[in-house]
Amino acid sequence: MDSQLKSDPITDVRGDTSSRDTSSSQAHHPVAEKVFGAHDQNLDQAYWYVQNSNNAVEATPAELRRLRRKIDWWIVPIMFACYTMQFIDKVSLNYAAVMGLNKELKLKSNEFSNAATWFFIAYLIAEVPNAIILQRVPVAKWLGANVVLWGIATACTAAAHNYATLLTARIFLGIFEAAIAPCLILISGQWYTKSEQAPRFCIWYAGLGVGQIVGGIVSYGFQQVKNPTFSGWKIMFVVLGLVTVIIGFVTFFFLPDTPMKARFLSEPEKVMLLKHVSVNQTGIRNKHYKMSQALEILRDIQLWLMVLLTILISISSGVITTYSATLIRNFGYKPPTAALLNMPSGIVSIASTFIVGFGIRHTSHRWAWLVACCIPGILGGALMSFATGTKAGQLAGIYLVNSITATLIVIYQWTGSNVGGQTKRVISVALVSGSFSVGNIIGPQTFQAKDAPQFIPAKITVLATQAAAALIAVVLFVYYVWANKRKGATPAVEENIGMPGHDEERMWEDRTDKQNPTFRYVY
Secondary structure, X not given: OOOOOOOOOOOOOOOOOOOOOOOOOOOOOHHHHOOHHHOOOOEOHHHHHHHOOOOOOOOOHHHHHHHHHHHHHHHHHHHHHHHHHHHHHHHHHHHHHOOOHHHHOOOOOOHHHHHHHHHHHHHHHHHHHHHHHHHHOOHHHHXXXXXXXXXXXXXXXXXXXXXXXXHXXXXXXXXXXXXXXXXXXXXXXXXXXXXXXXXXXXXXXXXXXXXXXXXXXXXXXXXXXXOOOOOHHHXXXXXXXXXXXXXXXXXXXXXXXXXXXXXXXXXXXXXXHHHHHHHHOOOOOOOOOXXXXXXXXXXXXXXXXXXXXXXXHHHHHHHHHHHHHHHHHOOOOOHHHHHHHOHHHHHHHHHHHHHHHHHHHHHOOHHHHXXXXXXXXXXXXXXXXXXXXXXHHHHHHHHHHHHHHHHHHHHHHHHHHHOOOHHHHHHHHHHHHHHHHHHHHHHHHOOOHHHOOXXXXXXXXXXXXXHHHHHHHHHHHHHHHHHHHHOOOOOOOOOOOOOOOOOHHHHOEOOOOOOOOOOOOOO
C-alpha cells in the first residue's frame, strides 16, 4: 500500500499559492530554457531544472495544499473536458442508432456491430505509434492535436450516407481517440504523487458518467428535430464535433507540457512541486529511448496480468456503451424514452467512480476496490441474463453493470504508479490502452443479429468476464505483495519522507520499477 499525504482539499475554492514569490508567476527561470540533452541522458529533465534553480526551498504542508489547489483548478478541468467529449463522441453512434441512423444508411445484418468494432480496431492499431510518439513530443500538445482531429472526425460522421462512409468516419475517430488514455495517465503522473493521483483520476474519468447523462439529453433533444434533408442525428454529430474542436484548441494552448513549462506557476512553486512528486520515482520527461526498458515489458508479469484484466473489464464496458440504448429500446420503449432511460447509467458511473477514487486516496487497497466494483457488475449481468421476464429487472441489470466503469481508473492508476522508466512507462500505458480496445472489439461482437432481441449470449458474457476480472485483481494483489517483499531490506521512499537524507539524483534516474531497489508497488 502507499502511504498517505494528509489533508488534500481538492474541492476547496481557488487559492493564492506561494507566499515566497507573488510577483513572478508568469516568469521563466533563465536556466529553464537550456537544452537538457547536454546533460546525462539517464537523468530526468526535472532533475536538472531543480539543480539549476536558485529556489531550492522546502515546502510546508500548508504551501503544498495551496499548490495542489492551484494545479487542480488549472489541470483537472481540461482533462475532464477532454475525457467527457471523448466518451460522448465515441458513443454517439449508440444514440444515433435509436435516432434512425440504421434505417437511413440502410445498414444490414451485423454492419452496425462492425462499425462499432472497427472504431476499436483503429484505436488498437494507433496505440503502436502512440507508444513511440509520446516519448518524443510534448504529451499535452499531442493530446490537444488529437482532440481537435477527433472532433473533426465526429463532425464528418454527419456526411455518412452508407455503410462504407460511416465505417471510414469511425476508423478515423478511433485513430485520434487512441491518444486520450495514455496522455491523461502520463499527465496525471507529472503533477501528483501516487496517492494524490487517485481522486484526480476519478474526477477526469467521471467525464464518462457525465457523458452518459449529457449524451442522453443531447440525443433526446435532437430527436425532436424534424428535418427531412438533414436528420437530427446528423445535426448532433456536427454540434458535438464543433464542441470537441474548441476543447481541443483550449487543451493545445493552455495545458502545460510539463510542470517546468507551467506559466501559471512561479519558479519556487515549480521547484516545490518537482521535489514533492520526485517520490514517485517515475520521472517527468526523458526523451532518451531505451530498448532495454522496452524488452523488460515482455517479461514483466504485472503488465500482462494488467492487460488480461483490462480486456476482461472492457468486454463488458464495450457491451454496455455500444448497446445500452439499443437494449432499452428493445424492451419496448420509444427511441426518445430509451435515450432518457439510459441516463441513470451515468449516475451509477459517476457514483462508483468517486467512491473508488476517494476510497483509494484514504485507504489504498486498489485491488479490493476493483473487486467491489465487479460484484454489482456480476449481479447486473445475472439480471440481464436471467430476469428476462421483467423490464424493471433488465433495467436494473443495465444500471448495475455500469459500476464496472470505475475499475478502469484503478487499472489506469495502477499502470501509472507501478511502472518506472520513461520508455517502459510510455509503452505500458499504450499497451493497457490498447487492451481496452481489444475488450471493446470482442464485446460488441457478442451481439449477433440472430440473438435479437434478448441477446442472451452477450449478457452472459458480461457476467462471466466480471467474475474473471475480480479473480485477476486478487492475483495482482498477491503478486505485488510478493514483489515488494522480494526487494528485501532496501528502504522504500515514502511520500511523507522529505528530500533531505535521500539521494536526489537517484530519485530522478531513468530506471524501471524492477531496476530501482527503493521502488515499491502500490496495491
